[in-house]
Amino acid sequence: MAATIEELLTRCVAACCPGASGVTGPRRLSGGASQETWSFDIVHPDGNVGAILRRAPPGYGAAPTRAAGLNAEAALMQLAHGAGVPSPEVLHVLRPQDELGTGFMMRRVEGETIPRKILRDGQFADARPKLARQCGDILARIHGLPQPELPELRRMSPETEIAQLDQEYRGFDRPRPVFELALRWLRDHDPGPSAEMTLVHGDFRHGNLIIGPDGVRAVLDWELAHTGDPMEDLGWICVNSWRFGEIDQPVGGFGSREDLFAGYEAAGRRVEPARVHFWEVMGTLRWGIMCCGMMQRFRLGPDHSLERAMIGRRSSETEIDLLRLLAPRGGAHAG
Incomplete structure (x- = not known):
């Protein structure tokens, strides 16, 4: 047995x-x-x-x-x-x-990972105003980890990421005009490889942070780590899908880009806002394509769970987010 x-x-x-x-x-x-x-x-x-x-x-x-x-x-x-x-x-x-x-x-690290509790429960009221700056500080330290000590990781550039997203999207054989627009925008605004290639966590966001009343206690889920543009992590945490309804707080629904950037720069690193915006668009499209993949698995198998279908329908939300980023009302940068 x-x-x-x-x-x-x-x-x-x-x-x-x-x-x-x-x-x-x-x-x-x-x-x-x-x-x-x-x-x-x-x-x-x-x-x-x-x-x-x-x-x-x-x-x-x-x-x-x-x-x-x-x-x-x-x-x-x-x-x-x-x-x-x-x-x-x-x-x-x-x-x-x-x-x-x-x-x-x-x-085991004690704390909370459920975003809606972190953003609304009273026990986190004192922590919320500090979280964006803490995240900036933590990301700076992640990006500063010595390259010679890293395990073997994929090396990614904007060009390779765009090509991967395009391939995944075409594989669904279900045209979506907003995704086409986003892919064209990304190609037209590709900033090229970063002058500094660092460790990139790859999934630094709500759900992968353990948070207590004192703030961030641990960073989880390093499975998508790679080497690349450090601004990718700053853009990813600003994706609207990770704000959980608090859309006026760009960083995880709890803080501002200014606080995120201040924490990053106070730790001795430099922010490139235009590259962060590029990666926020990229991240929004990536999540939309991932949602499409969930719907594909629900429709064609092997996973016909309700959870897959619920995540799959969120691709329409990312289309709205992409339009706000690429064609904001009045021409202003969307939050």
Whole structure:
């Protein structure tokens, strides 16, 4: 009979926590279709340790082409944590003998990731005005991580990103005039490769930040990390889809671009607003195309879940966002 997840974790924790006698309360958290996330406590005589397992289950195939892979993700998190970036501490990278697949264990960080709670609940009222500047500071530190210490990552430029989006969009064979407009605008306004290529987190936004009453406590989900234009991360967090209804607060629904940029520059890095705007357009189109992909999977299979359909219909929202960015009323830059 195959060992249970609790039995496998019990055997595994000895490698990362000497003296541990087992685990308690393993439960699977909601997550993507390709990876699993488990929460559990490591039982130890010096006090239990809250932990998270992030893994691709045994037998799962290769990671999606845009993903850096879980081993690279663990290496990036170890590097970030060691440099003082708020990132969970990696306790153990899984080995074949652990029989848990590919992935890693990390220390659990308490806090909230649900955007609507962060943007509305009273316990975060004092934190909200500080979050945009904190995000700028954290991104500056991510972009400053030493290149020689990075794992092998994809190198991306605006040109390659546009080509990838165009290929994905054409694959749906469902023309959308606003997406055509956005692709043409991106080609016409391609700023070229950045003068400085840095680590790019690739998915720095609401849902991937653990936030407490004191502010940002941890950055999660480094799986889309690559090297490229650092302004990409600043543009991505400003995409309207991550504001969750608070459209007048461009940075995650909680702050201004000015505060984001101030935090970034106070940490010793330079903002290029025109490039940030380019990447905000790119990010908005990317999310729209990702939504179309969700709808395609719902319509054609293999995933006919209501969640896929609900995300898929949000492609129409990104069309409105793109029009606000590219053809704002009165000619002014849209928020």
